Amino acid sequence: MSHSLHYQIRFDDKNHHCYNVQLSVPAHSGTKMILSLPAWIPGSYMIRDFAKNIVQLNANDDAGEALDVIALDKQRWQVMSSGQAFTLEYQVYAFDTSVRTAYLDNERAFFNGTSLFLQVEGFEDQPHRVTVDGQSAGAGWKVATGLPRLPGTDKYDFGDYQADNYAHLIDCPMEISDFDAIEFSVFGVPHHMILSGRHYADKDRLAKDVTKLCEHHIRLFSGKQAPQAPFDEYWFLTNILPQSFGGLEHKNSTALLCSTFDFPNPNKPEETSDNYQTLLSLIAHEYFHAWNVCRIKPKEFIPYQLDQESHTEQLWAYEGFTSYYDDFSLYRAGIIGFEDYLKLLSKTLTRVFRGQGETKQSVTQSSFYAWTKFYKQAEDAPDNIVSYYTKGAMIALWLDLSLRLESQGTISMDDMMRGLWREFGQKGVGTAPQDFIDMVRSLAGDKLAKELTELLYQAERLDLTALLGKVGVKLQKLRASLTSPTTIDEQRRCHPGFTFKPHAKGLEVTTVAEGSPAALAGINAEDVIIAVDTMAVSTDNLALVLDHQPQDASIPVHLFRDNVLKQMNLVLSQTPPNAIALEAKDPALANLWQQVIEE
Template structure:
């Protein structure tokens, strides 16, 4: 037999054999109902057909992308049952987030469970009689090994709920039936269902839906105008808007805040009455700008560790200072570039970030790259000493973004800016290489446009703890920074306190401060100072000066302690950005490029 004939026979056998046959994908569907919305439950029915395996493991993610904390969503699952061929089959739990079903000889399995949803946040599911917020990564189980499989989601609304808001595509024009091409898209597409107020507009051919839950004193026309400006300015950074449609889900509450980005949508928390003041309104627009900017930065242009996701474990990266910090920088500079915020408004926001960083003792303890890496164990789990040991990759990342922007503009005499770096990285890695970037690759991107090596910058400010030379970088634009409290000599205990009923209790002790040195503790109730009862905390140091020795009486675990304290100077910094006298033409050119003057 010739080699050619033998090869032909082998290929024919492969085509005819089961191993060589095309494998039909498993069909996956979910039905969500809310029969006990008043008790905060979602009833989930999951159907899988076309199974050809002896066992099926169903898993619940332990975290949601964009929020770097293991939240253990499986804790909310109750009463999971499974049936096959009309008969109940066992579905034992084999790990904290895994249920195992025997499927030998079974092609279809129906799984039902109840999920408790009563945590108010932009990242967790919440249901009551007014609406259902389905944060899909914490609600829907996935079959092991099938993250690339499509699924459909049918929503059966509670009573008078009329509207579904999500970025998931409709099936057959039915708003209550949606589809996802894979689990990465499904878990990146939250669903709002209820009777939310929805308004829509187009920006350069992209449809935007804004779903407002909870009411509020917002002006739709003004929001449409200003949100359109923000969207346009951000798309200009990257050269395109990759979406066909995008959904803002806004939860307006008595007090609200925060946001969580998604590929083609975002969830925002707001206070329903904040739109009535300019400060509150611009604060909301800043949140819009932040979360919408993420559709490029982190959802597409991303650290290599953040995708494909491991939904069962931490996904570590040292680059959240770019993913989140730069987005925090852009959330304010974009308002200036869009003509919404004045130069004074922007500079006030910029110096606000600087003041946060410089007043936090943790900035001298935790490098920025380490803050990114340790987000999983520190950022979302602060304790009474976090202020002394950590720095936010949001705040310091925003400051670093500003420094690099100014450095690039100055080095290129206004030819390039941080915008060019972001567009280059997006085009090269997301669109070209179709993967995330490494730390070294983003550093190379900075260097490409700055035209110089940034080893020293990284050693000092990203991986190190050197004090930042603000005047060097602000000086490029003809500004300087000055401490308005530099000449102050007010005494300080170096503590923060909180009211607990009629008591005043220490909530934080500042590293190196008078309280830290003398041994005041978090949890101590302040009873008296030099024998005078503490009735008004703001006046307890009246008449005192730096260097004075006082006796603070505290109640600790039910016992009184008299603690001698030597008062120190209040170390608080209050920077202000000011124009340098007689800025040069080069400085004015940098300023004009930076602030779009």
């Protein structure tokens, strides 16, 4: 008697954006069976209630007789099966282009298992077979997934796939469309870059650069050992839309979202545009996660509890360390120069420096409250929270430089990552916050371990000026452009203290900085500013209007709040430093920083 579950996926209702799923459950003990969908997906820390997208759900026994299906709560159902085998048929509505859920139309299908595959209680550790039906697919569609293929199903084919267990099943998203496939090998491991959507990419250049990044990561975690990846193949499942960006990590794949013109231009083979750098950083980030969070992970995630929030104080290490290495690896791999890397690093430091959240929330608190404060940010976010991505990356930079300087260049952050991989990732043991502190102590002693503890648990500014100076990099705190918080504009005398976006009537305020001229004037988020100093304003001329005002002038601001016209008086003041600029002063010292130190 088979003990495996069998899912069959059809696309008959693709014009209605509904997957048709049939689940065959073998005979089992007990009179009833509990089925459920996860409430969240690993790597994206917010309750998403995937079960809300199930449209119909019916069960029948082998004789075709209907079985009672009882809803227990928002994500669980009970099937009165009497222990006999039964078949469940259900539809899943899928119209989300993000990397987290599922999408289906007549041109493309994509899904994460957390959106499509009902979990059957008692069968979680059994094999899960999936048949992807090609008869109902769109013209030219192929299948791309890290899910293992069964004999008789070739790469890119419709047919039969199988996961070792439910956790494995939901960790392998599928991209199904008439995509472009770029194949390349990294240390003997097949890699697949899947491009779904309109693009003009220089595919040879893309494969060459991504290969460099993958080689960097594999070498980093392998140390002096022969380069070895923790997977047998890897898939970059890339959906291309006019204006999109994002990624979600999995053990042997990643789902990526990018824009049409983020790729290298075949007509400009020497150019590495800002958009392309951003895409490569995203790719490097998600690939690094194959080690750091997919295998090295917090103890709270072993195993994942996907029916409710799973709080951890450690996301600063998993997202922060990864965010440090993503941009850094572009430089180390030779894709960008040091000056370009410093520009990327400046943007990271500026994102933390420009807000007050760093002084109100520690990175451990930021990690713990990811489910609400970070993933459900309100307009007060810059003033009251700090990102565990960016502040975590700053701590990784601090740690890397400190380890190198304390050891006279013999120990680095690379040793930290290899130690985490060896002691936790390869052994399947989860980390606790103290494990990072203890590892730093073993590498560099009590002093650095104590300093790390303070950085993790205190809400204070982390000033890297002196530390960067020791590796030949000058850090300056300057004024940013009014329209771009990461662009330096030292000519700017005043900044109103609000961010904005275009509005049909003028400018809609999105955030107001604490203590700024705008806050003191009583301007709120969601106000629509139509005039400053009686001049109609837009994204094009606001800076010009403000630049022509005398220092400390009190100028009228006319705005709509809840469709009621109001006037505020804005008193302009000198813009405080709100951006970070980095400059290489000693290339020889900087070169010591970027070296890969092997064990």
